Amino acid sequence: MICLYSLSLLQLLSLILLFSLPSASASASAADTSELFQRWCKEHGKTYSSEEEKRYRLKVFEDNLSFVAQHNQKANSTFTLSLNALADLTHHEFKASRLGLPPSLLGFKRPQSQQSHNLRDVPPEIDWRQSGAVTPVKDQGSCGACWAFSATGAIEGINKIVTGSLVSLSEQELIDCDTSYNSGCDGGLMSYAYQFVIGNHGIDTEEDYPYQARQRPCNKDKLRRRVVTIEDYVDVSPNEEELLKAVASQPVSVGICGSERAFQLYSKGIFTGPCSTSLDHAVLIVGYGSENGIDYWIVKNSWGRFWGMNGYIHMQRNSGNSRGICGINTLASYPTKTRPNPPVPPPPGPVKCNLFTYCPEGETCCCAKHFLGICFSWKCCGLNSAVCCKDKRHCCPQDYPICDTRKGQCLKAIANGTTAITSENKGFSMRPRGWKSH
Template sequence: MEPLFASFMLSFLLFFDLSSSASPSRISQLFESWCDQHGKTYSSEEEKSFRLKVFEDNYAFVARHNDMANSSYSVALNAFADLTHHEFKASRLGLSASATEFRRPNLREPGLVRDIPASVDWRKKGAVTQVKDQGSCGACWSFAATGAMEGVNKIVTGSLVSLSEQELVDCDRAYNTGCEGGLMDYAYKFFIDNHGIDTEEDYPYQGREKTCNKDKMKRRVVTIDDYADVPMNNEKQLLQAVAT
């Protein structure tokens, strides 16, 4: 079993006294504590034994990495410590494979910004909502789309409103496939064609596909008129786009 990559181990941190020489009984104790903290239960003893082995492998990966003297960062066990790398990718990385085939007619240069700052942190300007959790639904594309919309709306109107990923998961089905993956460009087209999207509060995220609520589709709180994609590997244009 392949351990979770380090980049995935950095969020939702759960710090233990990690030691590369931990005994099996110590690993079992840590696993039970981890299960209690994250509300984990399993359908059978066989499943629990398998998850314990995965947890042990990920524990060993974390311990080995943190023992390296030349590493510039540390990692820790998190809420995904009972998943293999393959399982994590299947459940969390929901960008549609068709993304590489999508022909982006909206590739164009962002508007010129003459005085580009050395850095931009839109969180400090109040343009980013609180951290959201997509759960086991592969709807990362919907969170990326609403995140962009939320930021733009704050910049333009001064109001930060958390928008509904669930509306996208349930209703944006022309090309996107809910928890099975999707593409942000299709979500932006949905925003435009539907003349807006509902709020997170009114149409809350469920972490699974449900029947589209067409009444809530009509509650168009925030909308956009257009969108543009920054060409791949063009840092100058990306900087221009982020600065606006």
């Protein structure tokens, strides 16, 4: 599937020819690229703060289009690139905003374990998605919390395998509360995340403690909602055989080098590099297989479903490098679980605004009138954990926290501008919600 969504294959090939033929008209190329960029912005809901910013993003997009076209003309490549949701980022911006394994943490090592079963017992292919052990692809946005998404993905997988229940878990809890060693949006390590969950005796759900793409103060009430537990974790010995045996048993967290430009713009096929083995990104291996004589890992990323193959990438296995493709063999770990989860905590009651005022469960208290820092009148926003707008009349959802009441929009900050909420993918109106009294 070509990931240029609104463009036909014929249009894409025409653009590639424009970029590859020396005799191509520069003006025609510019016009076609501008049209393509407009369609791409509409498809991905991209808006920019000024015309100057938009012109700059068009130049970045054009440069990425040229890179995509040059790569896709290689006859012997096992993978293709596309103008995915990251195509308006420079390579430097991409590396600064989408990764999250800081080198300072990579010296941490625990005694490594080897799987007890024999390689002969390992099936020739496995895909944990088919067993229902993998939640839908998530999007970390411009917060460098890949480590949290990798860790929750591994916990979600073993929880499904042991209990039969697939529960999406809270990356935000790890970002906000796991601060002894990990650093929220500035990076972290999956093993530290497992230690945190073990020490806290569990982790909350994504639904109850939703993702906000930024670090906030730890919500102690949510911290005490221990829905899923693990007992321990294992650091896998850094070789391909041990990693294969681990993935045959459950989804496994791994570190990789994800900063290559081809990785940024990956579309489909088996990624064979070239890439460094210096780790800077965390992902989740959810299976493995073979195609046309090439073995591969099935890897779940956290850059949204408009990257790669609906959020996944196939990365070469048995590459001949002892560290694995992009270093994938060198920092693998997984949680262990044998016991059932504790009883599900009771649902929260009404939200307390002050001593005399409450909002219904799942809503947010917003101050309508205050004086000298004291609120004298409260109203209720019909969204959970919402942001109260400064006009004291509207509110926005927590994942689109910027109020633009003049335009009637709720916005989300991204690395290269803002994007507005849409009713299609969020389930409510573009306009900020009005408050109501209770």
